[in-house]
Structure formats: structure tokens, C-alpha cells
Amino acid sequence: MNKQMKVYLDNSATSKMDEEVLKEMLPYFTEKYGNPSSLHSFGKEARDALNHSREKFAKFLNCRAEEIYFCSGGTESDNLAIKGIAYAMKKQNKNHIITSPIEHSAVLNTCRQLEQEGFKLTILNVDNEGFIDLKQLENSITEKTALVTIMFANSEIGTIQDIKKITNICHKKKTIFHTDAVQTFAKIPVDIKKLDIDSLSIASHKFHGPKGVGLLYVKKNIPIESIVQGGGHEKGLRSGTEDISGIVGMTKAADIALKNLGKNYNYMAKLRDRLINELSKIENSRLNGSKGEKRLPNNVNFSFSGVEGEALIMLLDMKGVAASAGSACSNILKGESHKASHVLEAIKCPENFINSPLRLTLSRFNTEEEIDYAVSAIKESVSNLRKISPFK
Numbered sequence: 388m389n390k391q392m393k394v395y396l397d398n399s400a401t402s403k404m405d406e407e408v409l410k411e412m413l414p415y416f417t418e419k420y421g422n423p424s425s426l427h428s429f430g431k432e433a434r435d436a437l438n439h440s441r442e443k444f445a446k447f448l449n450c451r452a453e454e455i456y457f458c459s460g461g462t463e464s465d466n467l468a469i470k471g472i473a474y475a476m477k478k479q480n481k482n483h484i485i486t487s488p489i490e491h492s493a494v495l496n497t498c499r500q501l502e503q504e505g506f507k508l509t510i511l512n513v514d515n516e517g518f519i520d521l522k523q524l525e526n527s528i529t530e531k532t533a534l535v536t537i538m539f540a541n542s543e544i545g546t547i548q549d550i551k552k553i554t555n556i557c558h559k560k561k562t563i564f565h566t567d568a569v570q571t572f573a574k575i576p577v578d579i580k581k582l583d584i585d586s587l588s589i590a591s592h593k594f595h596g597p598k599g600v601g602l603l604y605v606k607k608n609i610p611i612e613s614i615v616q617g618g619g620h621e622k623g624l625r626s627g628t629e630d631i632s633g634i635v636g637m638t639k640a641a642d643i644a645l646k647n648l649g650k651n652y653n654y655m656a657k658l659r660d661r662l663i664n665e666l667s668k669i670e671n672s673r674l675n676g677s678k679g680e681k682r683l684p685n686n687v688n689f690s691f692s693g694v695e696g697e698a699l700i701m702l703l704d705m706k707g708v709a710a711s712a713g714s715a716c717s718n719i720l721k722g723e724s725h726k727a728s729h730v731l732e733a734i735k736c737p738e739n740f741i742n743s744p745l746r747l748t749l750s751r752f753n754t755e756e757e758i759d760y761a762v763s764a765i766k767e768s769v770s771n772l773r774k775i776s777p778f779k
Contacts, residue, residue, distance in 0.1 A: 393707045394757040394764075398593075398685060399542055399570055399748035400711055404636075405595040411639040412597065415632035423629055424620065433631045440638040447641055448587070450579040450604055456621045457634050460601040461569040461590035465493040467603055467614055467625060468565045468586045469536055473501055475610035476533035476563070483507040483531040487519050488733035489546075490538050494567055495729075498536070507531070515734050516677045517546035521556065528560040535564050539571040539587075543713045543730040543746060544676030545686025547575065554583040563609060569593055569601075573644035574683055575652065585609050591633065595750070596640030600633030651751045656684040658749050658758050663687055665762040669769055673740045675731060685749040690731075690740035691769050693776045699745055699768055706764040711746045 395403070415436065421429025423437045437457075445452040458464050473484060486498050488510050502508040509527045512520045519537060528535070535557050540547040550566060557564040565586035568577055573594035579587065586609060590601040603625075605611055617626025644651065659682075666672055671692035676682055691699070696712045703710055713728045727741045747761070 391707045392757065392760045393709075394753075394761050395709045396747040396749060396753070396757075396761060397709045397711050398750040399746065401592045401598060402595045402750050403752055404592075404597060405640055405643055407643060408596055408636045408640045412632045412636040415635055419631070423631060424618070436631055436635055437629055440634045443638050443642065444602060447645055448577060448579045448604060449581070451607060453622070454604055454607055456603045456605065456624050457629055458601055458603055458621075458625050459599055459630075460592070461491070461567065461588055462493040463625075464588035464590070464601050464603040465491070465536075465567055466497050468588060468605065468611070469494065469497045469534065470501065470614045471611040471624070472534050472563055472565065472586065472605075472609065473506060474612045474614070477506075479533075479610070481531050481533035483509065483529060483533055485509045485511065485524065485527050485532060485535045487511050487513055487537055489513055489517055489541050489543075489730045490536070491542055491567055491569070494536055494538065506533075511537075513733050516681075517541050517544050517730070517734050518677075518681075519548060519553075521549075521552055524553065525556045525560070528557070528562050532560070532562045535562055537564075537566055539566045539568040539577070540575075540683050540686075541676070541730060542570045543728060543744070544688045544734070545570075545683035546677045547571070547681040547683060549681075550582050550584065554585075557585075558583060570683060570686075573641055573648070574655075574685060576648065579604060579606075586611075591637035591640060594640050594644050596637040597633045600630050600637050602637075647751075652684045654751060655749045655753075658753055658755065659684055659687055661755070661758050662747060662749075662762065666765060669766060671739075672769075673737070675734065675736060675740075675744065687747040687749075689745045689747075690736065690743045691745070691773075692739045692743070694743040694769055694772045695776070696743045696745065698772055699743065699765075702768040702772065703761075703764055706768065708761050708764045710761075711748075712744045713746055 419432050421433040423434040441452045441455045444455050563585045567588050569590045572589045585606045587604040592598040620626050666689050673690045675688040731741050
């Protein structure tokens with residue numbers, strides 16, 4: 388191998404903050420630090436920044452400013468959308484929720500919590516690339532269905548669902564549709580009106596913005612209730628003083644990404660395909676997720692027969708390559724290290740591949756040199772692990 392490098396390929400867990408974003412945020416820590424709910428000039432300054440960000444995101448998403456609600460990130464946004472809509476629709480005698488088995492834990496665990504509260508839950512099938520069964524979706528919607536929530540693009544295997552077909556089915560059946568777009572926004576086009584989405588969740592730190600801030604879009608007139616009581620911020624839906632510095636940073640990050648969306652897509656897709664082509668040369672390797680165009684431009688997910696996934700991640704880290712086995716919100720650090728990925732289980736990944744997932748997620752900051760170094764490190768690591776593998 389060449390001289391050791393430091394290569395970050397875990398951008399779906401979190402991404403490096405753009406220096407321009409940090410520069411935009413700094414004044415709101417020390418100079419423009421007012422509470423946007425205050426009446427004085429400091430408050431007005433913060434409120435103006437809040438309103439400006441809301442208007443900017445309305446343009447980014449092609450929706451109305453009053454349909455944007457700022458919150459602490461993707462998990463809160465998913466919870467607020469799913470629980471808030473479910474509780475509101477229960478008052479209309481609708482208590483059925485539909486989702487998929489490959490959702491992020493912020494969606495699956497929220498749906499399961501509602502199931503414990505008496506809601507009926509349907510979990511759709513997916514094929515071996517992670518696409519939901521559209522016919523099953525259509526047949527599963529009943530007059531009792533309150534909400535359908537399906538991830539825009541999967542955080543582990545990068546599969547992009549056909550959102551327009553999903554919304555067409557939901558609206559034909561007069562059902563509300565929410566999507567977790569945390570991994571999607573700022574990587575591929577997301578047009579609310581064109582796709583006819585009712586509700587959508589975003590997290591800033593996935594596209595080079597700050598952690599701890601995100602947003603929820605809810606179409607006007609969609610029933611939704613607050614799940615946290617307080618001072619009535621964000622039009623009464625999400626109480627709590629708004630994080631102005633974070634919101635400003637998220638807005639700047641989105642602005643930078645969307646101005647270069649096509650260029651960034653092509654660049655990351657080129658690096659992605661370089662990785663896929665090289666890693667496919669490893670004997671007994673498997674690409675997980677979509678094999679075609681319906682894959683995020685920055686996502687590569689491989690399994691290697693005869694290799695233990697966590698051992699591979701640790702060995703790569705010793706070589707300077709940061710990767711993951713799946714979602715950063717999994718239970719690996721909670722004493723459940725040997726539990727197979729629920730996503731790989733759902734797509735029926737073969738038994739000899741299911742315990743060796745390697746997720747490599749790119750950003751516009753990665754280079755071809757880094758990709759070549761990572762490929763070399765992966766090939767060497769897989770070879771070394773197979774020599775001592777008990778699974779041979």
C-alpha cells in the first residue's frame with residue numbers, strides 16, 4: 388500500500404461542515420444572539436434571520452414558507468410527522484399506519500411505539516434491491532389508514548424509491564404520505580409540488596451543515612398535532628426556542644449544495660462507480676442495493692463472504708479509512724454488535740454475506756486519490772481477514 392492517508396467515507400453518518408457555513412453561523416453566537424420571540428431589536432434581528440431561512444427553504448423545496456417547521460434534526464422531524472399526523476387522524480377514526488422494513492430507526496421505532504398505543508401497523512415487503520412492493524402498498528391502504536411513511540432513499544444501501552408512484556397511490560386512496568428525505572435532500576432533486584409529497588423530513592448535518600438542526604415540511608391543511616408542549620414556537624407545532632445559528636448554517640449549507648447539485652451529483656457518482664467497479668473485482672463480493680440508476684450518488688454498500696463486518700471496519704480504521712457497517716444509529720455500541728442489519732435481512736441478503744456489510748458514503752470533498760487508497764486498503768483488509776476467518 389501507499390503511505391497511509393486519512394480518508395473519511397462515512398458521510399451518511401455525518402458530514403464535514405463547509406467552512407462557508409461556519410463563517411455564516413459565527414455572528415449568531417456572539418453578535419446576533421437574540422431570542423426570535425423577543426420584541427426588542429436583538430429579537431427582531433434573530434426573527435428576520437429565521438424568516439429569511441424559512442423563505443429560502445420554501446424555494447429550495449418548492450413549497451410555502453408557512454409549511455416549514457424547524458426542529459432539532461431528522462429523528463425529531465420523523466417523530467413529529469408520524470406521531471403528530473397519527474394522533475390527529477385518530478380523531479377521524481383512522482388508526483392504521485403503513486411503512487417498510489428498511490426504514491431508519493427513527494421511523495420504525497416510532498411506528499412500533501404507536502402500535503403499542505393501539506394503532507394497527509402494516510410493514511410492506513421489499514425486493515432484493517430494497518424497492519417496496521407498490522401493488523402491496525395499494526392493497527394495504529384501507530379507509531382506516533392514517534398515514535403511509537416510506538423513506539425517500541435508504542441510508543444503508545442507497546436505494547431510491549419511486550416517490551411519485553407512491554404519492555399517486557396514496558392520494559388515489561385519499562391517504563397522507565410522509566417521507567424521510569434525510570439522505571436524499573441536497574444530493575438529488577427534491578421538488579415537493581412535482582412529487583406531491585404531504586410531509587418530509589430533513590437533517591442539516593447530512594449535507595455539510597451543523598448537527599442538531601433539521602426541518603419538517605407539512606402541507607397546508609394536513610392534520611397534525613404537537614407532541615411537545617411549551618411556549619407555542621413554530622406556529623404552535625414545535626415548542627422550544629429556535630436554534631438561529633443552526634438554522635442559518637443549515638440554510639447556507641443547502642444553498643451551497645443546491646447551486647452545484649448537478650455538478651456534485653456527477654462527481655460523487657463518478658467516485659461511487661469507481662468504488663463499485665474496483666470492489667466488484669474482489670472474489671465472493673456482493674453489491675447491496677440498487678444495481679441501476681435508482682441509487683444515491685454517494686452510496687456504496689458491499690458484503691464480502693468469509694469476512695466479519697466489524698473486524699473489517701476496525702482494520703480499515705487502523706489504515707486511516709473511516710467507513711461503517713450501516714446506519715450510525717444502529718446498536719453496535721449498545722452491546723448488540725453481532726445483530727445483522729435489519730435492512731440486509733429485509734432484502735434477503737444471503738447468509739454468507741449478511742454479517743459483513745461495508746457502507747462507504749462519499750461527499751464532494753472526497754478525491755480520486757482517496758478512493759484509490761481506500762480500494763487498496765479494503766482489498767488488503769479483506770484478504771488478511773479471510774486468511775484467519777472461521778467462516779471459510
